[in-house]
Amino acid sequence: MEYLYYRLWQLLIGKSEEDMPPFGAMMIFWMVMAANIATIDTLLHHFFDFGYTPKNKNEVILYSLIPNFIVLLFNIFYFFRRREKIKLKYENESKFKKRVGNIVLFAYGIISIVLLFIIGNAYPIK
Secondary structure, three states, X not given: OHHHHHHHHHHHOOOOOOOHHXXXXXXXXXXXXXXXXXXXXXXXXXXXXXXXXXXXXXXXHHHHHHHHHHHHHHHHHHHHOOHHHHHHHHOOOOHHHHHHHHHHHHHHHHXXXXXXXXXXXXXXXX
């Protein structure tokens, strides 16, 4: 996960100010992780009848915010605050590793989003 964060950060460099690429990478990574959580929640709810079914709009909002807030806090403390250590760890990689890292990063992002929609359509929560 650190490496994917680092690759995303490096792709955003030059697009904005100095602190914005690591912050933007953290936010994009958070959105992809939120999609993964929603996918896992849908599968657990469908196959194991495990999960909470909200009754009204306020419960839906609360049920959505709690896991996303936890993931956001994790990203802030694990990635954003440790960005210099992560940069030092991966900054001397070869061109081949950069290419492979970019391919893995884009594949992870695309697969995460596509799976969210496929599983959401195949197993709707009633």
